[in-house]
Amino acid sequence: MIRIEEDILGKNNRLAAANRALFSGKGLFVLNLVSSPGSGKTSILERTLTDMAGRHSFAVLEGDQQTANDADRIAATGVPVRQINTGAGCHLDAHMVGHGVEHFDLAAADLLMIENVGNLVCPASFDLGEDHKVAVLSVTEGEDKPVKYPNMFHAADVMLINKIDLLPYLRFDMEKCKDFARRVNPDIRIFELSCHSGEGMQQWYEWLTEGVKAKRRDKLLSRRHRDTEKTF
Amino acid sequence: MIRIEEDILGKNNRLAAANRALFSGKGLFVLNLVSSPGSGKTSILERTLTDMAGRHSFAVLEGDQQTANDADRIAATGVPVRQINTGAGCHLDAHMVGHGVEHFDLAAADLLMIENVGNLVCPASFDLGEDHKVAVLSVTEGEDKPVKYPNMFHAADVMLINKIDLLPYLRFDMEKCKDFARRVNPDIRIFELSCHSGEGMQQWYEWLTEGVKAKRRDKLLSRRHRDTEKTF
Numbered sequence: 001m002i003r004i005e006e007d008i009l010g011k012n013n014r015l016a017a018a019n020r021a022l023f024s025g026k027g028l029f030v031l032n033l034v035s036s037p038g039s040g041k042t043s044i045l046e047r048t049l050t051d052m053a054g055r056h057s058f059a060v061l062e063g064d065q066q067t068a069n070d071a072d073r074i075a076a077t078g079v080p081v082r083q084i085n086t087g088a089g090c091h092l093d094a095h096m097v098g099h100g101v102e103h104f105d106l107a108a109a110d111l112l113m114i115e116n117v118g119n120l121v122c123p124a125s126f127d128l129g130e131d132h133k134v135a136v137l138s139v140t141e142g143e144d145k146p147v148k149y150p151n152m153f154h155a156a157d158v159m160l161i162n163k164i165d166l167l168p169y170l171r172f173d174m175e176k177c178k179d180f181a182r183r184v185n186p187d188i189r190i191f192e193l194s195c196h197s198g199e200g201m202q203q204w205y206e207w208l209t210e211g212v213k214a215k216r217r218d219k220l221l222s223r224r225h226r227d228t229e230k231t232f
Numbered sequence: 233m234i235r236i237e238e239d240i241l242g243k244n245n246r247l248a249a250a251n252r253a254l255f256s257g258k259g260l261f262v263l264n265l266v267s268s269p270g271s272g273k274t275s276i277l278e279r280t281l282t283d284m285a286g287r288h289s290f291a292v293l294e295g296d297q298q299t300a301n302d303a304d305r306i307a308a309t310g311v312p313v314r315q316i317n318t319g320a321g322c323h324l325d326a327h328m329v330g331h332g333v334e335h336f337d338l339a340a341a342d343l344l345m346i347e348n349v350g351n352l353v354c355p356a357s358f359d360l361g362e363d364h365k366v367a368v369l370s371v372t373e374g375e376d377k378p379v380k381y382p383n384m385f386h387a388a389d390v391m392l393i394n395k396i397d398l399l400p401y402l403r404f405d406m407e408k409c410k411d412f413a414r415r416v417n418p419d420i421r422i423f424e425l426s427c428h429s430g431e432g433m434q435q436w437y438e439w440l441t442e443g444v445k446a447k448r449r450d451k452l453l454s455r456r457h458r459d460t461e462k463t464f
Contacts (some may be wrong), residue, residue, distance in 0.1 A: 038373025123324035141270025
């Protein structure tokens with residue numbers, strides 16, 4: 001069985017590398033949003049797309065076992081979106097994403113947001129070609145999730161702690177949660193926010209904008225580098 | 233790949249049948265608790281074990297990728313418990329459960345509670361030999377989860393809608409949620425409760441007691457049947 005798993009992951013990694021090369025050539029900043037079901041990934045996306053409309057051009061891939069509910073919610077913001085239904089599958093893979101983006105004009109986009117199937121386990125193992133995995137944890141889920149699902153919080157570069165508007169009604173120890181996350185991933189970047197009240201969203205938007213700018217610089221530098229190579 | 237999946241599930245089903253025969257011989261009522269991470273499975277168990285202490289004898293298997301946090305919480309109630317860590321694995325299987333229960337005196341127990349890894353996808357496909365899968369959905373996760381993760385709510389006989397004490401602070405449509413669940417599973421039994429406030433727990437306890445009594449009757453009948461066969 002171990003060999004089979006390696007084959008699947010090996011094939012996925014090759015396709016993810018191809019996705020990454022494609023995205024990088026377009027100067028696209030790509031995030032893979034992962035979390036438990038119901039942590040608020042789609043709601044964070046809805047608010048982000050609405051609040052940042054005009055500042056950046058987005059495209060969104062929505063992964064779910066069934067329904068096009070999430071894609072419908074995103075489409076209502078006016079952003080190009082594709083729904084991928086995985087059926088019995090528990091995660092998106094690089095092959096699905098490679099085909100999913102065929103429907104977008106990637107040259108016209110700054111940011112590709114991929115919302116994975118709600119699952120804190122399996123999507124951790126599957127590279128989609130993204131720049132960063134962004135793990136969303138809502139405060140209603142309890143502060144211990146980073147140590148109980150360490151693969152995911154280790155694989156993610158960013159953690160969004162969502163639904164902080166509900167903190168007054170919960171027993172949730174914020175410092176403990178952040179400490180648990182840093183135990184499995186000392187470098188994880190953490191944002192506390194509520195896409196319902198809007199609190200903390202600004203810092204997240206600034207981080208997104210930094211990422212988009214860095215991608216543009218990289219693309220420009222690599223183009224100059226190519227031009228220089230041609231000259232000599 | 234399809235053949236491999238069938239082999240894994242086929243092997244699991246054979247081991248699950250062996251577990252079921254063992255449990256049935258002991259007259260044990262066995263539940264497999266499944267949900268997203270953080271829906272409150274462990275908290276429901278803690279309260280149930282405490283409130284029903286003296287009425288039934290429990291044993292608990294705890295499934296998590298990492299940590300023995302949940303087993304420690306259950307052990308504090310005085311109930312026999314074993315932690316199974318699945319590592320990279322995203323669900324319990326019948327083999328793990330078969331070995332897990334070796335550590336219990338099953339003849340002394342009425343009820344075996346198996347808390348699965350927090351995951352609304354993969355545990356749906358794996359029979360552990362339980363009488364019922366019990367899907368826990370917390371109201372903070374949103375009412376659409378039964379249609380977005382239909383395999384799980386189809387596989388479950390019971391749905392516990394948890395954290396109803398938080399309803400005043402959320403936009404959650406209870407009737408819509410129940411309607412969604414019945415769309416994928418018309419016969420699903422639904423309990424609305426809060427293990428925090430205690431509201432609605434009584435109906436859940438009554439259902440548990442009914443299950444235990446039915447199992448005792450079955451065991452008695454099959455023993456009489458065996459004795460009758462011996463007589464003739």
